Amino acid sequence: MAHYDTIIIGAGHNSLVCANYLALKKKNVLVVEAAEVCGGLGASHEFHDGFHASVAHQASHFPQKIIRELRLAEHGLSLSGNHQACIGLDRDGHHVIVQGNQVSGIPENEVDAYKRYLHLMQRYADMLAPFWLRAVPPIGNNSLPETMAFAELGLKIRLLGxxxxxxxxRMITLPMYDLMDEYFSHPLLKSLLSWDALIGTKQAPRSPNNSVLQLLYRMAGDSHITLDVPTLIDALQRAAVSRGVNIRTNSRVCDIVVEQNSEIVKATGVRLESGEVVTAEQVVSSADPKTTFLKLLGAEHLEIEFTNRIARIRDDGLVSKLHLALNNLPSFSGLSSSAGRLFIAPNLETIEIAFDHAKYGESPVDPVMEITIPTLENPGLAPEGQHVLSAHVMYTPFKHKSEWDESARAELTTKIIDAIEVYAPGIRSLIVGQELLTPVDLESRFNTSGGHWHHGDFALDQLLMMRPTHGAAQYSTPVSGLYLCGAGTHPAGDITGMPGHNAAREILS
Ligand SMILES: Cc1cc2nc3c(=O)[nH]c(=O)nc-3n(C[C@H](O)[C@H](O)[C@H](O)COP(=O)(O)OP(=O)(O)OC[C@H]3O[C@@H](n4cnc5c(N)ncnc54)[C@H](O)[C@@H]3O)c2cc1C
Known part of the structure; x- marks a missing residue:
């Protein structure tokens, strides 16, 4: 029976990053994935005959460092590209378009405000960038390198002047609503600039807490190039295989196997659904923390306080995905091209009201969404001349009053298509197939508790040295030989590979 240095549970992009780093150091690695294909929430799937889409449709802050160190360009990742256009759609065609430091569709005084705002926010994002790519030390009893890490952050903040x-x-815990009000008056610009601060977590424009921090996290990318997710997953998978990583799909892990010697519990392998046990020196899980500790490991191997903290993680997803198979390219009124990220969110009040409905288990009356047409970049996702529309729809609660019965799904789908039709008249007649994935579907299809974007809210009490909770925030866990490497760890979710990179660093050290 094969024995590995490391078994990684799940073949999402973070596992693949982690596996690549371990294989670069000559570790013998097995990746076991429940699904048929690699990629997790970034995996491409056929949702209608000949039409493919991935739940995560774009990677906008995947670090150059990882691309370079894993030599992903040699494995098919194309790095050409520009800042992507972000377009706030207007009913009358007066769209707001932001592309890097260029903005159009707003009055001149707001253009100046935008440049000041962007300059300041980018400064803050650049200052924080290095801290997303390393473990955050625990509080107390720190070693010298850990103390130095805190000192470095302090110094970087001090250097701001x-x-x-x-x-x-002052700004870091401001609600986005107030921050936007301080700089701008244009409603479309405000909602467009707030989107990345809000999407994927339980935050609305008026919520205080951490939306500015989430925005800075997403602005911290050093590539400024948006990567096509299926192409990135392919490159990571090819690179891993070329380095000797063994990947087994259709292999669900049912248990993490442990050995108990007096007080010490040690992970020694995994048991697959088939009953097969595979052993290793270390087990690394990219499954979300609740799945890892409560389902795969079992509370009987953990202290009660740790178990309670894991059980308390807030991970009810709020984002649904709509994929449309279109027999032609849709035309958005007043736009010469549908390339980029298109936002339907006329103002912050509409976003806030959508969130209010979600709080009470209801679908939004006026859904707010981000749309892309991935076939413009990657025509192979649909039959020739045809297209895929991919929409992230915010504030669709995991715990829906109707438990997402057929009528709630049909009602939401109709509302989303009605909303898109306002900006792209005639789109309905192009639809030849469709798929709606609510957070409940995302949970069951992608094995992610709550179908949550980040595997656990991006919230101050669940970040940094508290992510997922203390005792497991530096990628190691209370169980010897068991590590975490998924989005539920620092820094958080999105297609960034950062948790996988950081975990590999800690495991190797
Ligand atoms: C609706 C939605 C849209 C999103 N869109 C974007 C986007 O456009 N851009 C972006 O940057 N981010 C996006 N995200 C977030 C992003 O997809 C995730 O943060 C990211 O995929 C997390 O990567 P991961 O590798 O940590 O985990 P995952 O992608 O969740 O992968 C974990 C893998 O582990 C496997 N697994 C779990 N349990 C087991 C088990 N018991 N045995 C074997 N395998 C197991 C799963 O099947 C899965 O393949 C989106 C998320 C959602 C929910």
Missing amino acids: KEDMREFF
């Missing part, structure tokens, strides 16, 4: 430093601390 007195005024910007004061502003950073």
Whole structure:
């Protein structure tokens, strides 16, 4: 029976990043994935005859460092591209278009405000960038390198200078609504700039807490190139296989196998659904923390306080995905091209009201969404001349009043298509197939508790040295030889590979 240095549970992009780093150091790695294909929420699947889509449709802050170190360009990842256009759609065709530091569709005084805002936010994002790519030390009893890591962050903040430093601390917990009000008056611009601060977590424009931090996390990318997710997953998979990583799909892990020696519990392998046990020196899980600890490991191997903290993680997803198979390219009124990220969110109030409905288990009356046409970049996703529309729809609660019965699904789908039709008249007549994935579907199809974007809310009490909780926030866990490497760890979700990179670093050290 084969014995491995490391078994990684799940073949999402973070596992593949982690596996690549371990294989670069000559570790003998097995990746076991429940699904038929690699990629997790980034995996491409056929949702209608000949039409493919991935739940995560774009990677906008995947670090150059990982691309370079894993030599992903040699494995098929194309790095050409520009800042992507972000377009706030307007009913009358007066769209707001933001592309890097260029913005159009707003008055001149707002253009100046935008440039000031962008400059300041980018400064803060650049300052924080290095801290997303390393473990955050625990609080207390720190080693010298750990103390130095805190000191370095302190120094970076200090180097902002007195005024910007004061502003950073003031701004960091502001609701997006207030931050936007301080800089802008144009409603479409405000909602467009708030999107990345809100999507994927339980935050609305008026919520205080951490939406600004989430925005800075997403602005911290050093590539400024948006990567097509299926192409990135292919490159990661090819690179891993070329380095000797063994990947087994259709192999669900049912248990993490442990050995108990007096007080010490040690992970020694995994038991697959087929009953097969595979052993290794280390087990690394990219499954979300609740799945890892409560389902695969079992609370009997953990202290009660740790178990309670894991059980309390807030991970009810709020984002649904709609995929449309279109027999032609849709035309959005007033736009010469549908390339980029198109937003239907006329103002912050509409976003807030959608969130209010979700709080009470209801679908939004006016859904707000981000749309892309991935076939413009990757025509192979649909039959020749045909297209895929991919929409992230915010504030669709995991715990829906109707438990997402057929009528709730049909009602939401109709509302989303009605909303798109306002900006792309005639789109309904192009639809030849469709798929709606609510958070409940995402949970069951992608083996992710709550169908949550980040495997657990991006919230101050679930971040940094508290992500997923103390005792497991530096990728190691209370069980010897068991590590985490998925989105539920620092820094968080999105297609960034950062948790996988950081976990590999800790495992190798
Ligand atoms: C609706 C939606 C849209 C999104 N869109 C974007 C986007 O456009 N851009 C972006 O950057 N991010 C997006 N995200 C977030 C992003 O997809 C995730 O944060 C990211 O995929 C997390 O990667 P991961 O590798 O940590 O985990 P996952 O992608 O969740 O992969 C984990 C893998 O582990 C496997 N697994 C779990 N349990 C077991 C088991 N017991 N045995 C074997 N295998 C197991 C799963 O099958 C899965 O393949 C989106 C998320 C959602 C929900």
